[in-house]
Each structure stands twice: as C-alpha cells, then as structure tokens.
Amino acid sequence: MDDKLMLMIPGPTPVPEQVLQALGKHPIGHRSGDFSAIMAEVTEGLKWLHQTQNDVLVLTASGTGAMEAGIINVLSPGDRVLAGCNGKFGDRWAEVCEAYGLNVERVSAEWGKPLDPEQFRTLLEADTEKTIKAVILTHSETSTGVLNDLEAINQVVKAHGALIIVDAVTSLGACSLPIDEWGLDIVGSGSQKGYMIPPGLSFVAVSPKAWTAYETAKLPRYYLDLGKYRKSAVKNTNPFTPAINLIVALQAALRMMKAEGLETIFARHARQRAATRAAIAALNLPLFAPDSHASPAVTAVMPSGVDAEQLRSIVRKQFDIALAGGQDHLKGKIFRIGHLGFVSDRDILTAIAAIEAALQALHAEGFTPGAGVSAAAKVLNG
Ligand SMILES: *Cc1c(COP(=O)(O)O)cnc(C)c1O
Numbered sequence: 553m554d555d556k557l558m559l560m561i562p563g564p565t566p567v568p569e570q571v572l573q574a575l576g577k578h579p580i581g582h583r584s585g586d587f588s589a590i591m592a593e594v595t596e597g598l599k600w601l602h603q604t605q606n607d608v609l610v611l612t613a614s615g616t617g618a619m620e621a622g623i624i625n626v627l628s629p630g631d632r633v634l635a636g637c638n639g640k641f642g643d644r645w646a647e648v649c650e651a652y653g654l655n656v657e658r659v660s661a662e663w664g665k666p667l668d669p670e671q672f673r674t675l676l677e678a679d680t681e682k683t684i685k686a687v688i689l690t691h692s693e694t695s696t697g698v699l700n701d702l703e704a705i706n707q708v709v710k711a712h713g714a715l716i717i718v719d720a721v722t723s724l725g726a727c728s729l730p731i732d733e734w735g736l737d738i739v740g741s742g743s744q745k746g747y748m749i750p751p752g753l754s755f756v757a758v759s760p761k762a763w764t765a766y767e768t769a770k771l772p773r774y775y776l777d778l779g780k781y782r783k784s785a786v787k788n789t790n791p792f793t794p795a796i797n798l799i800v801a802l803q804a805a806l807r808m809m810k811a812e813g814l815e816t817i818f819a820r821h822a823r824q825r826a827a828t829r830a831a832i833a834a835l836n837l838p839l840f841a842p843d844s845h846a847s848p849a850v851t852a853v854m855p856s857g858v859d860a861e862q863l864r865s866i867v868r869k870q871f872d873i874a875l876a877g878g879q880d881h882l883k884g885k886i887f888r889i890g891h892l893g894f895v896s897d898r899d900i901l902t903a904i905a906a907i908e909a910a911l912q913a914l915h916a917e918g919f920t921p922g923a924g925v926s927a928a929a930k931v932l933n934g
Pocket of ligand 1: 562563614615616617641690692693694719721722742745
C-alpha cells in the first residue's frame with residue numbers, strides 16, 4: 553500500500569513528522585546570521601547527545617565519511633593500527649586504513665560474536681615501543697547485531713596510550729556513550745541512524761588528544777580536513793555548503809530528543825531490544841548475537857526451517873514493513889530488525905506480529921502463533 557511503508561531497518565530509520573516539516577522549508581544561506589543561530593543550537597545539542605565538551609563537527613557525508621575523516625586526520629602513512637573486525641563495518645575501517653597506506657592489524661572475531669578485549673590487551677601490552685598509534689573499532693556492529701564491549705577495550709587502549717577511534721553509528725543515541733568519561737578520541741556517527749533525520753550528514757567528535765595528533769598527522773586531506781570544520785565551527789558555520797535543510801531538520805530532531813531526555817531514550821532502546829529478543833526467542837527462532845552483547849539498535853535473526861529472504865519478502869509485500877537482510881556471506885541467512893531512532897513500542901508489536909504472520913504463511917514448524925507478540929507485550933508492559 554502506498555505511503556504505508558514502515559522502516560524497521562538499521563538505517564535509514566523513520567523520520568518524525570515534525571522533522572519532515574522542518575525539511576520542507578526553503579534553504580537559507582549558510583553564511584547568514586539565521587543559519588549561524590541554527591548551527592549554534594545544533595552544536596550545543598550535539599554535545600549534549602554525545603555527553604562531551606569536545607568538538608562535535610558536522611560533515612555533509614554519510615557515516616563512512618565521518619569515520620574516514622576520523623582516521624585520516626590523526627594518522628600518517630605507515631602508522632601501525634589495530635582494527636576490530638567482527639562484521640561488515642569493522643572490515644570497512646580496516647579497508648579504509650589500507651587504502652591510505654596504514655599498517656593494519658586485524659583483531660578479529662567470528663561474525664555474530666563480540667570482539668575479545670583480551671586480544672587487544674595482549675597486543676597492546678606487548679607493544680612496549682608504542683608503535684601502535686590507534687585502535688579502531690565499531691561499537692554496535694550493525695551487520696550482526698553485536699554490541700562490542702567498548703568500555704573494556706577502551707580501558708586497555710587507555711593503559712597503552714594509543715588513540716581510540718570509534719564507529720558509534722548505530723550506538724550513538726541508542727545507548728549511553730560517555731565520551732568524556734571514557735576519554736574516547738574520535739567518535740563517528742551518521743544522521744540516518746539514531747538522529748531521526750534522513751541520510752546526508754555525519755558527525756565526528758574530536759578529543760584534545762586527537763587534535764594534538766592532528767597537528768603532526770601526514771595523510772592527505774582536503775574536504776575531510778577536520779581543522780577546516782573546527783575553524784568554521786567557532787563562527788557557527790561550515791567550510792563548504794552544508795546540507796542546510798538537513799541541519800534545520802536536525803535542529804527539530806534534537807529538540808525532540810531533549811524533550812524526551814537522554815535516559816528515557818536509552819531506556820526505550822533497551823526495552824525494545826529486550827522485547828524484540830524475547831519475542832524472537834518465544835518464536836523458537838535463533839538470535840544471531842548473544843544476550844550479553846546485544847545491540848540496542850538492531851536484532852539479527854538466523855531462522856532455521858524458513859528462508860530469511862522469503863520471510864522478508866512477505867513482511868515487506870503484505871505488511872508494508874521493511875526488514876533488513878544479511879550482508880556479505882550472511883546474505884539470505886539472516887534477517888535484521890531495526891529498532892533505532894524514532895521507533896515506538898507499537899512498532900515493535902506490529903513488526904513481531906507481521907513476522908508471525910509470515911511464519912504462518914510459510915508453514916513454519918515449531919512455533920506457537922501469538923507467542924512472539926505475547927512475549928514482547930510482557931516486556932513492554934514492564
Ligand atoms: C550505517 C553504518 C555506517 C555508515 O554507513 P554509511 O552508509 O556510510 O552512512 C557505519 N557504521 C555502522 C556500524 C553503520 O551501521
């Protein structure tokens with residue numbers, strides 16, 4: 553049915569009507585006082601959301617742009633870095649590092665399993681010469697639904713002294729990421745995820761230690777030169793023409809987030825993660841990520857007995873709900889339910905009900921119709 557599509561994918565995520573209306577306005581000049589007033593409010597809101605006093609810079613780029621910026625502004629050719637790889641996005645950051653001629657060591661775990669902090673500890677403790685310049689990892693690995701133990705890995709990085717560069721694209725705004733308390737150096741995120749606005753902007757939080765590294769970093773940079781963004785940010789503007797309409801939309805979205813409150817937002821994501829996982833377990837479908845390391849943004853399911861793509865197709869065509877499929881070698885093997893950003897408890901019940909209906913349509917065995925909705929409702933009711 554036209555106009556009924558419900559996005560339950562981990563980005564782009566649903567956009568609230570207040571934000572759509574903000575998007576519908578005429579663009580204004582990005583060198584105007586009106587724009588600077590919006591930027592000032594947005595910058596303050598971003599620092600609030602990031603729980604930081606560090607610079608939080610706004611780039612007109614997708615999330616990958618923010619991460620690439622984070623990497624190339626603080627490192628030099630040949631620098632030794634560790635990259636946590638347990639999914640599509642972790643692999644991507646290793647590839648970015650290789651593209652720029654860094655000396656990358658992958659610290660890997662099987663897809664669906666969390667990264668092991670002890671592996672980082674072993675490598676970092678052995679590095680008495682301090683040749684490792686940075687550790688790069690993905691907090692919420694969207695491709696598998698795993699939430700890596702950033703706090704534990706960060707502790708071993710801090711003991712060593714290397715920079716820590718974090719992809720927080722699907723954790724920022726979904727669970728607490730106390731940047732200042734943990735001392736995270738670079739944190740990247742993207743507008744189409746927890747921010748409740750469409751794709752096109754990305755954000756990078758930069759610590760004073762990262763700025764010190766910036767001074768001597770030698771990789772080439774121009775559009776993604778964060779120094780340019782810092783200089784403009786002081787004047788509440790942007791070095792190039794930014795996606796002005798998206799920044800206006802971001803102002804509306806941040807106001808909504810402030811009204812809801814950080815703790816309430818995190819609690820909502822945690823509740824919806826718990827409800828989704830309880831429902832999937834009650835339907836006898838295997839969860840791909842362990843309970844101990846489950847992403848607050850996305851739940852991956854590896855169904856046995858039914859075809860993940862057929863299930864997704866029924867849910868999409870008959871019930872107008874988009875679920876995500878698997879990426880790379882997980883294509884066709886898993887489906888993923890996004891519960892990130894502008895998602896209400898009703899959306900969870902609706903998605904679970906549609907999955908149950910699709911299981912019935914596929915004559916799946918070993919599940920009790922209604923069991924998923926009932927389990928989710930129990931969690932949502934508290
Ligand atoms: C969506 C996503 C990105 C960014 O992808 P873009 O397509 O460049 O916006 C990066 N990391 C993770 C974990 C993501 O989920």
